Amino acid sequence: MKYKRLVIVMAAVASVTVFAGCRQDGAGERAHEGKESVAETADGGLWGFAADSLEMEESRVRRGDFFSTILIRNGLTAQEAYNLSEAVDSAFDVRSIRVGNTYRTWTAPSGQLEYLAYDIDRIRSVVFGCRPPYGVFYTEKPVLTETKSVDVTIESSLWNDMTAAGAPALLILTLSDIYAWTVDFFGLQKGDRFSVIYDEKTCDGEVIAVDTVRYALFSSRGESWPAIMFDQHDGGNIYWNEKGESMRKAFLKAPLHYSRISSGFSYARRHPITRKVQPHTGVDYAAPAGTPVVTIGDGVVTSAKNEGAGGNVIRIRHNSVYSTAYLHLSKYASGIRAGRRVKQGEVIGYVGSTGRSTGPHLDFRVWKNGTPINPLKMESPPAEPLKKENAEAFRAVAEKYHTRILRCEASGMVEEILEHL
Numbered sequence: 001m002k003y004k005r006l007v008i009v010m011a012a013v014a015s016v017t018v019f020a021g022c023r024q025d026g027a028g029e030r031a032h033e034g035k036e037s038v039a040e041t042a043d044g045g046l047w048g049f050a051a052d053s054l055e056m057e058e059s060r061v062r063r064g065d066f067f068s069t070i071l072i073r074n075g076l077t078a079q080e081a082y083n084l085s086e087a088v089d090s091a092f093d094v095r096s097i098r099v100g101n102t103y104r105t106w107t108a109p110s111g112q113l114e115y116l117a118y119d120i121d122r123i124r125s126v127v128f129g130c131r132p133p134y135g136v137f138y139t140e141k142p143v144l145t146e147t148k149s150v151d152v153t154i155e156s157s158l159w160n161d162m163t164a165a166g167a168p169a170l171l172i173l174t175l176s177d178i179y180a181w182t183v184d185f186f187g188l189q190k191g192d193r194f195s196v197i198y199d200e201k202t203c204d205g206e207v208i209a210v211d212t213v214r215y216a217l218f219s220s221r222g223e224s225w226p227a228i229m230f231d232q233h234d235g236g237n238i239y240w241n242e243k244g245e246s247m248r249k250a251f252l253k254a255p256l257h258y259s260r261i262s263s264g265f266s267y268a269r270r271h272p273i274t275r276k277v278q279p280h281t282g283v284d285y286a287a288p289a290g291t292p293v294v295t296i297g298d299g300v301v302t303s304a305k306n307e308g309a310g311g312n313v314i315r316i317r318h319n320s321v322y323s324t325a326y327l328h329l330s331k332y333a334s335g336i337r338a339g340r341r342v343k344q345g346e347v348i349g350y351v352g353s354t355g356r357s358t359g360p361h362l363d364f365r366v367w368k369n370g371t372p373i374n375p376l377k378m379e380s381p382p383a384e385p386l387k388k389e390n391a392e393a394f395r396a397v398a399e400k401y402h403t404r405i406l407r408c409e410a411s412g413m414v415e416e417i418l419e420h421l
Contacts (some may be wrong), residue, residue, distance in 0.1 A: 047106075047117060047127055048137055056115055061101050061118075063094065067094035074105045076130065087134035092126050113376070123203050144202045145211060154192040158185065162194070168207040171198055175216060178227050178239050181249030182377060183218055186261050193219040195405055214237075215401035228398045232390055237383070242243040242384035244394055244403070251380045252296040252344060253316070255326060255364050256351065260286050261376075281372035282327070282365035289360040291351040292333075293326055294344075301340045301348075305331050310363070311355025315350050327363035328354050340411035 019178050061070070071081035085094050097103075097118060106115040117127045123143060129135035150167040152158075162172050175194065176185055199211040218228040231238045239247040261283060301319035307313045312329040314336060331354025342348060353360045367377045386394055 005336045016086055023140045030202050041377075046161050047115070047139060049106075049115060049127075051106060051115075054105050054108060056104055058405065061097055061099050061103060065097070065099070068098055069102065070097075071113070071182075072115070073128070073204055075111060080126050080130075083132070084128065084130060084134050088136040091136045093244055102347065122206065122208055122210060123262060141203050143208070146200050146202070147197070147214075149195070151195045152191055152193065154188055154194075156190075156193070168194075168200060168210060170210040171196065171200075171213070172205060174198070174210045176214060176215055178213060178247055179218060179225070180254075181247060181380060182225055182227075182241075184253050186254060187222065187376070191220075193217075194350060195219075195340070197401065215404055215405070217402075226321055226398070226402060228394070230390070230394045230397050234387075240386055240394065240421075242397075242398055244391060246380040246384045246386070248383045249380035250297055250383055251322070252286070252294070252377065253320070254375075255296050255324075256285055256291055256293050257285055257364060282363050283375050284353075285362045285364060287351045287360065287362060289330055289350075289352055291360075291362075292347045293329065293349045293351060293362055295326075295348050296324060297322070297344045298343060299324075301338055301342060303338050304336050306354070309356040311357060312349070317327065318344065321369055324351050325365040327365070328357050328361060330354065330360075348395045 013053065067085055068078070068081040071084060072078060076084070088094065102115045102119040107113050113130045115127060116130055117125045117139070118123050123141050124138050125141075127137055127139060134231070150165050150171070152161045152165045152167070154161055158175075159169075159172060163169065175196065179185070187256045195217045196213060197215045198213045200207060201209040201211050206300045212229065215230050218225045218227075218328065226242050227239050228242070229238055230240055234394060237248045241247060297316075297318045299316040301314060302317050302323070303313070303315045305313065307327075310325075310327040312327075313328045314324065314332065316325075316328065317323045326349060328351075329349040332349045336342075336348050338354055351360050351362050364375055366373050366378055368378075
């Protein structure tokens with residue numbers, strides 16, 4: 001096949017939408033498939049040329065590799081590699097290839113390199129025609145989108161129980177983001193329950209994204225906290241509770257992910273090193289050294305320095321009422337210094353064991369009007385309201401999902417959740 005110079009083609013793109021029954025194992029059934037869209041200039045298949053007539057070899061980008069060295073290693077001369085790199089420069093930045101990414105080469109029976117395809121990610125590839133006149137085009141593997149649901153009661157941990165129920169790890173991360181201001185994921189108890197309706201994208205049988213959580217319901221100790229997706233198309237929050245209050249609060253519930261509480265807030269704790277009984281007006285999160293630490297809210301760094309027993313400490317003033325401190329850090333994030341303004345969720349430092357410490361952990365402290373408070377009991381008001389003109393539409397969405405969740409729980413016929421979506 002011959003390409004026009006710098007022809008860019010989208011080849012073999014297929015998007016499939018599937019609706020699944022509401023089952024605890026998350027299995028889905030195909031409802032319909034979209035038609036493949038193949039560009040006229042592509043000769044065939046995913047790669048856009050008659051690949052079956054050529055010999056294919058798959059490799060990975062090595063440390064120290066450049067686009068030109070890969071081409072030369074596969075049979076092109078240095079001049080040919082230069083000419084190809086120059087020809088495709090406006091369509092693809094050959095300097096962006098990354099160590100570890102897969103690439104494939106196709107050679108003719110004569111040994112001449114005909115094509116090279118580099119995987120940009122798990123879906124997209126860029127294909128280079130390696131004979132003059134040089135060409136470049138893009139391909140995408142088919143992506144399957146399914147609406148799924150999962151209903152999990154915590155027995156050991158959210159991670160173990162969710163994955164045992166067939167839910168992808170990405171769903172757990174998405175839930176932790178949605179509920180970051182509401183649920184303390186370090187304090188989940190046996191018997192706590194999550195019911196979730198979500199969209200999942202797969203490529204080559206591998207989950208690549210949890211595209212949308214449409215509805216989630218967290219239940220604990222007789223109380224429930226729904227999270228309803230409702231997009232106001234204003235670029236802001238899209239998750240709300242049943243009252244139409246934003247799930248996004250002024251402060252995150254915790255300053256780091258996936259650790260455990262090793263010591264709580266107390267005015268009579270025996271210090272693990274000095275063995276003296278003294279106040280511990282913070283919460284210790286045990287986590288591996290180097291774990292990123294984030295600020296729980298917008299604010300200004302008032303100090304970032306070593307404070308002796310506290311080790312490397314960052315202090316942040318969030319407003320006229322609240323301030324926080326992050327102790328025993330191994331190091332500060334780049335650019336963190338006194339006077340720096342930080343945004344909620346921004347990485348400010350990394351877990352360490354500096355100062356008076358028995359091992360890697362974060363000592364996290366909060367003050368309200370100058371008085372230390374228990375971070376685990378801190379309440380935070382909604383950050384933004386639902387627009388009044390959207391209230392009726394929001395209630396309709398909330399009632400639709402909530403009614404079906406309750407119907408499923410009452411009848412045990414979980415398939416009903418998605419029956420009429």
